[in-house]
Amino acid sequence: xxxxxxxxPVVIEAVQFDGKEFGEYANFMPxxxxxxxxxxxxxxxxxLNIHTLEGTHRADIGDWIIKGVAxxxxxxxPGIFAATYEPA
Numbered sequence: 752x753x754x755x756x757x758x759x760p761v762v763i764e765a766v767q768f769d770g771k772e773f774g775e776y777a778n779f780m781p782x783x784x785x786x787x788x789x790x791x792x793x794x795x796x797x798x799l800n801i802h803t804l805e806g807t808h809r810a811d812i813g814d815w816i817i818k819g820v821a822x823x824x825x826x827x828x829p830g831i832f833a834a835t836y837e838p839a
Contacts, residue, residue, distance in 0.1 A: 761820055762839045763817050763818060763819065763820070763836065764779070764817070764818040765815045765816060765817045765818065765827075765832070765836070766779045766815070766816050767813065767814070767815050767816075767829075768798075768799060768810045768811070768812060768813065768814050768815070768816055768826075769812065770790070770796065770797040770798075770812035771797075772787050772789060772797075776799070776816050779816065779818070780801075780816065780818070780824045783802070784801060784802055784824050785799045785800060785801045785802065785810075785824070786799065786800045787799055788800060796811065796812055797812065798810060798811050798812070799816070799826070801816065801824055801825060801826055802824075803823060803824065803825040804821075804823050804825075805825075808825060808826050809826065810826035811826075813829050814826045814827060814828055814829065815827045815828075815829065815832040817832075
């Protein structure tokens with residue numbers, strides 16, 4: 752039977768990816784959780800490959816990296832982050 756559900760209010764930790772190899776995210780998540788891909792600064796920007804529970808996902812510059820309720824990490828696009836989260 753179909754029903755409506757509301758997301759439980761949960762406080763999460765998150766950091767925004769700035770494209771730097773040793774950015775704030777490097778202290779936020781364990782090294783084995785991601786792989787930094789350096790760019791050439793023009794046509795190929797830096798990004799992260801983050802190992803999530805659903806497989807490897809890409810985080811681009813400006814994306815948020817969220818630590819989930821079970822300690823997992825995953826990327827989130829800025830628009831989705833802004834629509835879903837607010838400062839606690």
